[in-house]
Amino acid sequence: MTNRLRMAAMPAVALVLVSGVLGVQVANGGGTFEPLKPADPCAARTVTSQADGIDGLTERLVLLGIDGAACRLRVSREALTLELAQPGPRTDAEIDALHDGLLAAVRRMKEDGSLPPASALVDEAMDNADLNGFLEAAIRAIPDSVVNAALKTDDVLTRAIDDLDLRAILANLDDQQGINQQMEVAVTQAVKDSLVDRLRDLIGQG
Amino acid sequence: MRRAVAPLLAVTVALVLADSAVVTLALPDILRHLDATVGQVAWVLIAFNLVLGLAAVPTAMSFTRAQPRILSALGIAVFAGASAWCALAGSIDVLIAARCIQALGGALALVGCLELLVAEYGERRGVAAWVAAGVLGTATGPVAGGLLTEAISWQAIFVVQVPFAVLAVPAALAVRAAPEEAPDRHRPAVRPNLTLALLSAALTAALFLLVLLLVEGWRRSPATAALTVSVVPIAALAARPLARFLRPPPEVEVAAGCFLIAGGLAGLAIPPSAHLAWTIAPQALVGLGLGLTVDRLTAQALEMRLPRVRHAGWTIGARHVGVVVGLAILTPVFTADLEDAQVPAQEAITSLVLDAPLKPDDKIAIAESLGRELVDQQGQVPDLHGAFAAADIDPEARPAAARLERDLDAQLERAATRAFRDSFLIGAGLALLALLTVVAPGRRRDP
Numbered sequence: 001m002t003n004r005l006r007m008a009a010m011p012a013v014a015l016v017l018v019s020g021v022l023g024v025q026v027a028n029g030g031g032t033f034e035p036l037k038p039a040d041p042c043a044a045r046t047v048t049s050q051a052d053g054i055d056g057l058t059e060r061l062v063l064l065g066i067d068g069a070a071c072r073l074r075v076s077r078e079a080l081t082l083e084l085a086q087p088g089p090r091t092d093a094e095i096d097a098l099h100d101g102l103l104a105a106v107r108r109m110k111e112d113g114s115l116p117p118a119s120a121l122v123d124e125a126m127d128n129a130d131l132n133g134f135l136e137a138a139i140r141a142i143p144d145s146v147v148n149a150a151l152k153t154d155d156v157l158t159r160a161i162d163d164l165d166l167r168a169i170l171a172n173l174d175d176q177q178g179i180n181q182q183m184e185v186a187v188t189q190a191v192k193d194s195l196v197d198r199l200r201d202l203i204g205q206g
Numbered sequence: 207m208r209r210a211v212a213p214l215l216a217v218t219v220a221l222v223l224a225d226s227a228v229v230t231l232a233l234p235d236i237l238r239h240l241d242a243t244v245g246q247v248a249w250v251l252i253a254f255n256l257v258l259g260l261a262a263v264p265t266a267m268s269f270t271r272a273q274p275r276i277l278s279a280l281g282i283a284v285f286a287g288a289s290a291w292c293a294l295a296g297s298i299d300v301l302i303a304a305r306c307i308q309a310l311g312g313a314l315a316l317v318g319c320l321e322l323l324v325a326e327y328g329e330r331r332g333v334a335a336w337v338a339a340g341v342l343g344t345a346t347g348p349v350a351g352g353l354l355t356e357a358i359s360w361q362a363i364f365v366v367q368v369p370f371a372v373l374a375v376p377a378a379l380a381v382r383a384a385p386e387e388a389p390d391r392h393r394p395a396v397r398p399n400l401t402l403a404l405l406s407a408a409l410t411a412a413l414f415l416l417v418l419l420l421v422e423g424w425r426r427s428p429a430t431a432a433l434t435v436s437v438v439p440i441a442a443l444a445a446r447p448l449a450r451f452l453r454p455p456p457e458v459e460v461a462a463g464c465f466l467i468a469g470g471l472a473g474l475a476i477p478p479s480a481h482l483a484w485t486i487a488p489q490a491l492v493g494l495g496l497g498l499t500v501d502r503l504t505a506q507a508l509e510m511r512l513p514r515v516r517h518a519g520w521t522i523g524a525r526h527v528g529v530v531v532g533l534a535i536l537t538p539v540f541t542a543d544l545e546d547a548q549v550p551a552q553e554a555i556t557s558l559v560l561d562a563p564l565k566p567d568d569k570i571a572i573a574e575s576l577g578r579e580l581v582d583q584q585g586q587v588p589d590l591h592g593a594f595a596a597a598d599i600d601p602e603a604r605p606a607a608a609r610l611e612r613d614l615d616a617q618l619e620r621a622a623t624r625a626f627r628d629s630f631l632i633g634a635g636l637a638l639l640a641l642l643t644v645v646a647p648g649r650r651r652d653p
Contacts, residue, residue: 006452006453006454006455006458007454007455007458009452009454010448010449010452010454010458010459010462011454011458011461011462011465013448013452013462014462014463014465014466014469015465017466017469017491017494018465018466018468018469018470018472018473018491021469021470021473021487021488021491022469022472022473022476024487025473025476025477025478025484025487025488026476028478028479029478029479030473030476030477030478030484031476032478033476033477033478033479033480033620033623033624034550034620034621034623034624035547035550035551035553035554035617035620035621035624036553036554036557036558036617036620037550037554038553038554038557039557047561048563049565049566050563050564050565051565051566055565055566055567058566059566063560066560076553077557077560078552078553078554078556078557078560079553081556081560082552082553082556085573085577174574176567176570176574
């Protein structure tokens, strides 16, 4: 082996080995093996739920609502969720952003046609509502087409969101039962209010 | 008995140098058993290397005035006694104190064994045996420590050293070696010792950080981690045949070795996944580099320099101060990076839980359970299994929850891997600095 070859062979072998190893690793995604990066909350996101009825609707609404709130606060959905999960007082900006985010979620779901018709929610709402028996029977007797003509889901949800005390809910996030109760009360109240208003309108027109 | 003398002395050299990193895989067990903090437990590693690094040269000086066999036997006996004390330590302070004594005995034993091996084998073969035993010990330390911790306990690491060391005491006394009375003619070999120090700092990154990543970040058992890092010593064994085949000049061999270590560490910084297979090729590069550099540099630092024992002291000092410097640079970097990794990890976990194909009640139950678990395990890469086991979820949702658990574990692996990246790259930088010390032009001597 010549001197020149002896000088060059080992560095060449080292260079080939290092380039080969690093090349294979980079080609297979080396350097990008990092935690999932939060998506842009201002970009439209498709949300689904494994739950049916009001639970499923509420979940989709909350997921879209947090996105909207995060977009308004210029943070990621995940950062806002973690922040809201911490105990402590909420800022007015957070409450307002969440309220506006939820309303924007209702509008978006209405626009993309993913809001269920009101009749789909009425039976579930009636099960949970402590209504006068006569009134409940009267409402249940109304055909779905009439219910859907009388009740607009987006109107119900908007009323429910306006009724919700978001600051109280966020202050007691550990009390899941309490939150469910508040949500049910707000949604049920919104359905009742909307129905009663509509009935009043119909009676008034009659 | 006579035939066993030199092998026992070589084993002693390997044991002392293995002790430099032998406890790396046992640190989590020591932390739990002795109820210590992460900072305290790091001193189990740092104290040994610091004392060995600082004591090596003064210890070597004592060998020019006393009988090497007596000092060596004394050093090995102190090393054995301190090893037993380490095994019996009931508190972290006692363990650290015992490790300091162990290092003092180890320093005496190391330089003494060099003199005794030279007396047994002759200059060339004796130095070669001493260097080879040291490289073997350095490379296999973490592997042996991990296997013993997994199979028995962390105390076993120290217990198994005692009989070997006890047998080496009469072996040392059996060697007739006169004190080296050579005048102090040569200055320490600055360049090879500096390269050794920088490489030791870089190799600390390879061994110390990799086992931490495997055990703490990727949640592999100490035995699995030990078997995984065994690639380094195996590859180191392949370095000699490669060097014999290519026959490069010594400087070129060392420079190529430094480059291989830098490349291996860069590879460890960017694995494409948390699969153990992705660590094998980078480790093989590190092992090859280790085999090409450490013994060659040690030989260069000792070659034609008298008194030999003092120059051996300088190389031991350089290596172990290098390890301490490596730990001092890397520990704050990766602990800070691990802390910084918490936010992206938590956000990734939150994202997956929010979008999980589970009913809202199950998501909330898992989120609450995860929150409690993350608070309980603050300061370490969390094990999420307890959270999923404790969560009150619908039995029908268990398969989806199990998938979510796997996805979350994958996110934690990603976060931990990312957190170790900068430290591995700093290690690669140290190896490149070592390469610079080799290729930089030397001072021109006047004719």
